[in-house]
Structure formats: C-alpha cells, structure tokens
Amino acid sequence: MDVVQLQSRLSEYLKSLFNDGTLDGQFLQLQQLQDESNPDFVVEVVTLFFSDSEKLLDDLSSSLEQPNVDFRKVDAYVHQLKGSSSSIGAQRVKNACIAFRGLCEEQSIPACLRCLQLVKQEYLYAKNKLETLFKLEKQVVAAGGSIPSLDAGS
Amino acid sequence: MECCFDPQWPADELLMKYQYISDFFIALAYFSIPLELIYFVKKSAVFPYRWVLVQFGAFIVLCGATHLINLWTFTTHTRTVAIVMTTAKVFTAAVSCATALMLVHIIPDLLSVKTRELFLKNKAAELDREMGLIRTQEETGRHVRMLTHEIRSTLDRHTILKTTLVELGRTLALEECALWMPTRTGLELQLSYSLRQQNPVGYTVPIHLPVINQVFGTSRAVKISPNSPVARLRPLAGKYMPGEVVAVRVPLLHLSNFRINDWPELSTKRYALMVLMLPSDSARQWHVHELELVEVVADQVAVALSHAAILEESMRARDLLMEQNVALDLARREAETAIRARNDFLAVMNHEMRTPMHAIIALSSLLQETELTPEQRLMVETIMKSSSLLATLINDVLDLSRLEDGSLQLDIGTLNLRSVFNEVMCLIKPVASVKKLNIVLNLAEDFPEYAVGDEKRLMQIILNVVGNGVKFSKEGSISITASVAKAELLRDTRTPEFFPVPGDNNFYLRVQVKDTGSGISPQDIPKLFTKFAQNQSPALKNSGGSGLGLAICKRFVNLMDGHIWIESEGLGKGCTATFIVKLGIPEKMGDTKFPLIGQSAAKRVQTSFPGLKVLLVDDNSVSRAVTKGLLLHLGCEVTTVSSREECLRVVSEDHRLVIMDMCVSGVDSYDIAVQVQDRFTKRYERPLIVALTGNTDKLTKENCMRVGMDGVIVKPVSIDKMRTVLSDLLEHRVLF
Numbered sequence: 001m002d003v004v005q006l007q008s009r010l011s012e013y014l015k016s017l018f019n020d021g022t023l024d025g026q027f028l029q030l031q032q033l034q035d036e037s038n039p040d041f042v043v044e045v046v047t048l049f050f051s052d053s054e055k056l057l058d059d060l061s062s063s064l065e066q067p068n069v070d071f072r073k074v075d076a077y078v079h080q081l082k083g084s085s086s087s088i089g090a091q092r093v094k095n096a097c098i099a100f101r102g103l104c105e106e107q108s109i110p111a112c113l114r115c116l117q118l119v120k121q122e123y124l125y126a127k128n129k130l131e132t133l134f135k136l137e138k139q140v141v142a143a144g145g146s147i148p149s150l151d152a153g154s
Numbered sequence: 155m156e157c158c159f160d161p162q163w164p165a166d167e168l169l170m171k172y173q174y175i176s177d178f179f180i181a182l183a184y185f186s187i188p189l190e191l192i193y194f195v196k197k198s199a200v201f202p203y204r205w206v207l208v209q210f211g212a213f214i215v216l217c218g219a220t221h222l223i224n225l226w227t228f229t230t231h232t233r234t235v236a237i238v239m240t241t242a243k244v245f246t247a248a249v250s251c252a253t254a255l256m257l258v259h260i261i262p263d264l265l266s267v268k269t270r271e272l273f274l275k276n277k278a279a280e281l282d283r284e285m286g287l288i289r290t291q292e293e294t295g296r297h298v299r300m301l302t303h304e305i306r307s308t309l310d311r312h313t314i315l316k317t318t319l320v321e322l323g324r325t326l327a328l329e330e331c332a333l334w335m336p337t338r339t340g341l342e343l344q345l346s347y348s349l350r351q352q353n354p355v356g357y358t359v360p361i362h363l364p365v366i367n368q369v370f371g372t373s374r375a376v377k378i379s380p381n382s383p384v385a386r387l388r389p390l391a392g393k394y395m396p397g398e399v400v401a402v403r404v405p406l407l408h409l410s411n412f413r414i415n416d417w418p419e420l421s422t423k424r425y426a427l428m429v430l431m432l433p434s435d436s437a438r439q440w441h442v443h444e445l446e447l448v449e450v451v452a453d454q455v456a457v458a459l460s461h462a463a464i465l466e467e468s469m470r471a472r473d474l475l476m477e478q479n480v481a482l483d484l485a486r487r488e489a490e491t492a493i494r495a496r497n498d499f500l501a502v503m504n505h506e507m508r509t510p511m512h513a514i515i516a517l518s519s520l521l522q523e524t525e526l527t528p529e530q531r532l533m534v535e536t537i538m539k540s541s542s543l544l545a546t547l548i549n550d551v552l553d554l555s556r557l558e559d560g561s562l563q564l565d566i567g568t569l570n571l572r573s574v575f576n577e578v579m580c581l582i583k584p585v586a587s588v589k590k591l592n593i594v595l596n597l598a599e600d601f602p603e604y605a606v607g608d609e610k611r612l613m614q615i616i617l618n619v620v621g622n623g624v625k626f627s628k629e630g631s632i633s634i635t636a637s638v639a640k641a642e643l644l645r646d647t648r649t650p651e652f653f654p655v656p657g658d659n660n661f662y663l664r665v666q667v668k669d670t671g672s673g674i675s676p677q678d679i680p681k682l683f684t685k686f687a688q689n690q691s692p693a694l695k696n697s698g699g700s701g702l703g704l705a706i707c708k709r710f711v712n713l714m715d716g717h718i719w720i721e722s723e724g725l726g727k728g729c730t731a732t733f734i735v736k737l738g739i740p741e742k743m744g745d746t747k748f749p750l751i752g753q754s755a756a757k758r759v760q761t762s763f764p765g766l767k768v769l770l771v772d773d774n775s776v777s778r779a780v781t782k783g784l785l786l787h788l789g790c791e792v793t794t795v796s797s798r799e800e801c802l803r804v805v806s807e808d809h810r811l812v813i814m815d816m817c818v819s820g821v822d823s824y825d826i827a828v829q830v831q832d833r834f835t836k837r838y839e840r841p842l843i844v845a846l847t848g849n850t851d852k853l854t855k856e857n858c859m860r861v862g863m864d865g866v867i868v869k870p871v872s873i874d875k876m877r878t879v880l881s882d883l884l885e886h887r888v889l890f
Contacts, residue, residue: 033783115517
C-alpha cells in the first residue's frame with residue numbers, strides 16, 4: 001500500500017474513533033502538542049495512561065474485594081482514572097468513571113462491581129483501538145509519510 | 155514793812171503758818187501738774203498741741219516758782235530774793251498772758267475735735283450696720299450657691315426636690331416647707347413633698363384657687379395667708395400664732411421649651427407650688443433677701459428638674475436603642491445562619507443531586523447501546539425520559555436559587571442568532587407535528603446574523619416560551635416573530651418599569667410567540683411568572699411541568715436587561731407571549747469565546763513564552779504529562795512535582811508561575827497556595843499561582859481568590875486557552 005492510502009486509512013480510523021465516542025477533542029489537543037521537539041508525545045502519554053490505568057483497575061478490584069470496602073478510597077481511585085482518561089480524551093472511559101463515582105455515593109458493592117466491569121470493558125476497548133491507531137501511524141511513518149493532522153472541527 | 159504797823163494778833167502767826175503751808179502745797183501742785191502732763195503726753199502719741207503744753211507747763215512752773223519764792227518773802231528778805239521774785243513774776247506774767255492769748259485760739263479747735271469725734275462715731279455705727287447687711291447678703295448668696303450645688307449635684311428628680319426642701323428649711327430655719335405638684339389631669343395640686351411629713355398622702359387642692367393663681371401669675375415669691383388651703387398642713391392648735399407663709403411658683407419646664415435662640419417660653423403653664431412657713435410664735439418676718447433666695451432657688455429647681463427629665467429621656471432612649479440593637483443583631487445573625495445553611499444545602503444538593511442523575515443518565519444511555527428486547531428498550535427509554543426531566547427540574551431549581559440570590563452570571567459570547575432560532579425550530583418541530591400544530595418562524599429582513607450574549611440561556615428562554623405555546627395548544631398554529639426592536643416602539647405604557655436604553659454597542663431583540671391555544675383568563679396573568687404557581691384548569695393538569703419555567707425565563711430576561719410579558723384575550727382565545735432582551739453587537743468576525751478570561755481577542759497574544767519557568771503540581775501522572783507537554787509546546791521551562799511536600803521543597807523565586815491541579819487528592823489545595831505564598835516575603839519575588847480545576851462553579855473561584863491565587867483555569871485546557879491565559883497573566887499579573 002502506498003503512503004496516501006495508508007494515510008487515508010489512518011484518517012478514516014481516527015474519524016471512526018471520534019464517531020463512536022471513544023475519543024474526544026482532547027485527543028486532538030494532544031496531537032497538536034506533538035512537534036519536532038516532542039515527536040512521540042502522544043504515544044508516550046497514552047502509554048503512561050495505559051500503565052497508570054491498569055494499576056488503578058487492579059487497585060480498584062482489590063479494594064472492592066475487601067470485607068469492609070472503603071468507598072472513599074474507591075472513589076479516589078476512580079477520580080484518578082477519570083482525570084487520566086479525560087486528560088487524553090478517552091471519552092467513554094471518562095463517562096464510565098463518572099457513572100462509577102455516582103455509584104460510590106450509593107455505596108452498593110454489587111453495583112460498583114458491575115460498574116467496574118463496565119469501566120474495564122471500556123478501557124480495554126479504548127486500549128485496543130489506540131494500539132491499532134499507533135500501529136497504523138507506524139506504518140505510515142515507515143512508508144515515508146507524515147501523520148496527517150485532523151482539525152478540531154470535523 | 156510789816157513791823158511798823160499794828161501789832162500782830164497771835165492769829166497772825168497761825169495765818170502765816172497756814173499761808174506758808176498753802177503756798178508750799180500750791181507750789182508743789184504747780185510743779186507736779188506739768189510733770190504729770192509731760193508724763194501723760196509723752197505716753198500718748200496723738201496729742202497735737204505739744205507746744206501748748208510746753209507753754210502751759212512753763213506757765214505753771216513759773217506760777218509755782220512764784221509761789222515758792224513767795225515763801226521767802228514772808229520774812230525779811232534780801233534784795234536778791236526780791237529781784238528773783240520780781241523776775242519770776244515778770245516771766246510768769248509774760249507766759250500767762252501768752253498762754254491766755256493762745257487758749258483763745260486753741261479752745262475752739264479742741265471743741266471742734268470733739269464734734270468730729272462724734273460725727274465719726276456716728277459714721278462708724280452706720281458702716282457697722284451696712285456691714286451687717288452685706289454680710290447677711292453674702293451669707294444668703296452662699297446659701298444659694300450651696301443650695302444650688304446640692305440641688306444640681308444629683309440628677310434624680312426625687313433627690314433634687316427632697317434636697318431642696320431640706321436645705322431651704324435649714325438655711326432659712328423654716329418650720330415647714332412643702333411642694334405641691336400638678337396632677338396628671340392638671341386640675342389639682344397634690345402635696346408631693348414635705349419637710350415634716352415623710353409620706354404625704356391624699357392632700358389635694360384644686361388648681362384654680364385665687365391665691366394659687368396669684369402665686370402662679372408672678373415669678374416672685376408671694377406672701378400668702380397662713381389660713382389658705384395650701385398652707386394648712388398641720389393641725390391648727392389655738393395658741394399658736396402661725397408664722398408668715400410665702401409661696402413661689404416652680405415652672406416645670408418641658409424639653410421642647412428649650413429653643414436655641416429664645417429663652418424658654420413659660421407659656422406652658424405647668425407649675426408646681428412651693429410653700430414655705432416660718433416658725434410660728436417666732437415673730438420673724440420675711441426679709442427681702444430671704445425672698446430673693448427663695449425665688450432663685452425655685453428657678454434653679456426648675457432647671458435641675460428639666461435636666462433630670464432630659465437625662466431620663468435619653469437614658470430611656472439609649473436603653474431602647476440597645477435593646478433594638480441586640481434584637482437586630484440577633485436577627486441578622488439568624489438571617490446569616492439561615493443564608494449560610496441554605497447555601498450549604500444548595501452546595502451539597504447541587505453535587506448530591508446531580509451525581510446520581512449523571513449516573514442514571516449515563517448508565518441508561520449506555521444501556522440503550524446494548525442488546526435489548528423491545529419491552530426492555532421501552533422501559534429504558536422511559537427511564538431516560540424521566541431522568542432527563544428530573545435532571546432538567548433539578549437544574550431549574552438550582553438555577554432559580556442561584557438566580558434569586560444573584561449569583562448567576564451570564565456566559566457572554568458570540569452567538570449566531572439565526573442558528574439559535576433554527577435549533578429551536580428543530581427541537582420543537584417533532585413535538586408540534588405530533589400534536590398536528592403548525593409552526594411558523596418569521597425573521598425580519600434586517601435580522602442580524604450574529605450577536606453577543608448568553609447563547610444557552612437565550613435558547614432556554616425561546617424554547618420555554620415556544621414550548622409553552624405548544625404545550626397549551628391542542629390545535630392550530632404557533633407563529634414566532636423575531637426582529638430588532640425600534641427605539642420608539644420600545645417604550646410601552648403598559649410596562650412603565652422597563653426603561654430600555656439603546657446604545658451603540660447593543661440592540662434589543664424582540665421575539666413574539668402567538669398561539670391559538672386555550673388562552674389564559676386575565677386574572678391569572680399576573681401569577682404566570684410566579685414560581686410554582688400552576689394554572690389550575692383541569693384540561694391542563696396533565697401537561698406536567700413544575701411551574702418554574704416562566705419564572706426562570708423572567709429572571710433570565712431581567713438579567714439581560716429586558717422584559718417579558720404575556721397577553722391573552724381570554725380563555726379559548728389563544729395567547730401572545732413577547733419578550734425583549736438586550737444583546738450586544740459583535741465587533742468583527744474572528745471574535746472568539748473566552749468565558750472566564752475576558753474579551754481579550756483584540757489584544758496581541760503572545761504565541762510563545764521562552765524561558766518562562768513554570769512549576770506544575772499534579773498528582774495524576776497522565777494529566778501531569780499532558781499539561782507538561784502543553785506548556786513545553788508553548789516554550790516554557792517546566793518542572794513537575796507530584797505532591798504538596800515536593801512543591802514546597804522545590805518552589806523558588808526562579809519560578810514565575812505555579813500551576814496547581816486542584817484534584818490533589820484529599821488535601822486542601824488552597825492550603826498549599828497559602829504556604830507557598832508565605833515563603834516569599836516580597837510580593838514581586840512570589841511566583842504567580844494559578845489553579846487548574848474541572849469545577850466551573852463560583853465557589854471554587856471564590857475560594858481561590860480568597861487564598862490569594864492569581865487565577866483559575868478550567869479543564870479541559872486547549873492550547874489556545876493556555877496561550878491566552880499565560881499571556882494575560884504575564885501582562886496583568888492576574889486573571890480574575
């Protein structure tokens with residue numbers, strides 16, 4: 001495949017991620033911050049997000065399995081996850097976190113566990129999509145092209 | 155000479171002897187008198203005629219000498235003796251004549267001395283009398299001063315009066331001294347104070363007695379008869395000859411009498427009567443100075459009494475004020491507590507209510523995405539609809555309370571008017587078509603495309619008004635007309651409180667929504683904009699709504715300096731809702747929105763900030779990395795820390811800016827701001843502190859301002875926003 005085709009495939013893929021709500025405008029801001037002085041900014045940040053989130057999700061699971069669940073701690077973890085996901089623009093993860101926080105107020109363990117599952121699902125979905133995106137970007141760069149920048153409007 | 159004559163009878167010897175002796179004693183006397191004279195004159199210092207005395211003395215001495223020498227002439231004597239005798243006699247004759255002549259002058263003088271002495275004695279007696287008078291007067295004056303002092307030394311009414319009577323009684327040695335005060339009705343005088351009787355009770359006399367009128371008619375002390383009713387205070391015993399009685403009026407001055415330029419008017423005609431009685435059987439009479447004393451005292455008492463009255467008034471007023479003060483303070487504190495309680499409640503409910511709503515809405519929308527059976531889908535849709543309605547209701551109530559206490563601020567920005575109306579149409583058309591209503595939108599030809607105002611709230615107003623039109627119409631059509639209001643048409647006699655002031659930068663948008671629905675009866679129209687007041691007609695009971703919509707609309711319209719009103723011909727005749735709001739005229743294209751930072755688009759914005767040292771505090775690694783990347787992109791030199799302790803360790807005057815993410819978990823970030831500030835003694839050394847937060851509410855902003863932060867940035871932050879923020883901060887040193 002030639003560069004142009006690869007680039008158009010990349011653009012289409014990115015657009016689809018916006019359309020299904022996986023990503024929001026914040027991700028575009030991240031992309032804008034990537035320049036010659038900081039060529040792998042997006043990848044670095046997203047990788048950081050992955051490691052951070054995985055740790056948080058593990059912590060969440062173990063907290064909810066405690067005999068006496070400390071909902072304040074759970075809420076704190078979810079808050080962190082919400083912060084991270086909103087920083088990179090992972091919209092669905094963020095929304096799931098918001099819902100999760102609501103359930104923490106209720107202090108209902110089964111509901112929280114179910115919501116945790118949901119959050120995990122969303123996270124894995126987003127991770128999957130982003131990893132694919134990066135793979136496509138690598139392909140474009142390998143083929144000698146540059147990553148097209150998407151403007152905020154579309 | 156003697157021997158030639160008749161023989162001497164033997165008696166001659168005796169005669170001779172007696173003569174001899176007498177002459178001797180005469181001589182002695184003659185010699186001793188001047189000695190005595192000299193002695194006594196020497197003793198007295200004031201005898202004016204010393205020379206006369208000398209003369210007299212000489213005369214006497216010489217006479218004595220003559221008589222003495224005479225002693226030798228009884229017998230035969232020598233010629234020497236004769237010569238001596240002659241000399242002596244000659245001298246004596248000379249001196250005696252001289253003395254006789256002198257006495258002619260002197261004796262009248264001496265007599266006149268006597269006259270003068272008598273005269274002086276009389277004069278002295280007169281002066282003594284006068285002295286006595288003056289002394290008496292001076293004593294009287296002293297008594298008056300002392301009395302006045304006693305009277306004025308207290309501000310208590312009873313003490314004043316009692317003291318007056320006691321002191322007067324003492325000074326003038328009175329038998330009885332009494333004070334009659336007018337009763338409340340003013341028709342009688344009541345015995346209020348008396349010297350001899352401790353608690354006088356029951357004595358009253360009518361005020362219009364001639365004797366009393368006489369006393370009240372003059373300011374002088376008047377002698378009255380001891381038999382008059384005011385003087386008959388003690389049982390009349392036959393043998394007593396009652397002493398003279400004097401009465402004087404005491405004006406009871408009222409506060410309002412004291413005018414600045416005039417002497418107090420004594421036309422108030424309220425007087426008390428003071429009666430003074432001399433001791434009976436004493437034959438004393440009232441002297442003029444005593445009467446004067448009494449008059450003076452009466453005046454002083456009047457003054458003292460009014461002072462006492464004034465003081466009482468002012469004390470009472472002060473006590474009243476203090477009470478009121480305390481009550482007001484309490485009320486204020488209660489009100490403040492109530493307000494604080496309400497604000498706390500709102501703050502909590504704000505969060506508490508919205509969070510579960512978010513959860514419900516988010517989860518149900520997520521649920522909708524999953525595989526559902528039709529019944530399940532219907533159920534989920536119902537849940538969605540109900541929860542949206544509830545969310546709207548919650549927002550409305552919270553908005554309304556914010557609107558009421560004035561804390562709501564409009565989000566001013568550029569908006570596209572046409573698209574606003576188009577959106578409204580899009581939203582309302584489905585509902586209208588379900589009800590088979592026709593909606594028509596008329597925009598005037600000169601309708602501006604862009605304006606400056608709060609887009610969200612404007613849409614809310616239009617939606618509400620149009621929505622009401624749709625809600626309350628069962629059939630027919632709704633027409634929406636929007637235009638720019640002309641100045642002459644703005645002033646409406648029906649709305650006198652509305653004073654539109656068209657200016658250069660703004661215009662008034664007029665929107666009218668006519669519907670052919672059920673209309674409103676005229677008496678219900680005023681209640682429309684009252685919150686929670688529902689239209690009670692049974693046909694509309696099912697249309698739902700909280701009754702808040704129009705109330706909120708009215709508040710928004712007022713915030714936009716506008717006016718909203720509804721007219722209806724009556725039930726069944728449809729109604730017309732009209733509102734006018736003030737919108738701004740946008741300057742030129744390219745105006746972008748800066749809700750929290752301000753209209754700074756026209757200003758030059760720095761695109762890069764090389765060398766700007768920034769300290770970033772954020773405990774979330776991902777968001778820290780993102781913000782750091784953002785700042786690096788703008789050319790800053792960024793140091794990142796992830797905790798409060800690290801921040802305090804690392805911060806130094808090299809850093810010009812500290813950006814703090816407010817989600818630093820569990821810790822009060824305001825605290826860190828204060829601690830950072832405390833580190834730097836000089837203001838210009840201190841770095842600017844800016845908070846980064848996801849909260850848009852006023853409380854966060856206020857808290858940040860309170861701890862002395864220089865700005866607040868709301869997440870999510872775009873590159874442009876950060877650029878503008880940094881530019882503003884560096885230029886103005888403050889973002890608020």
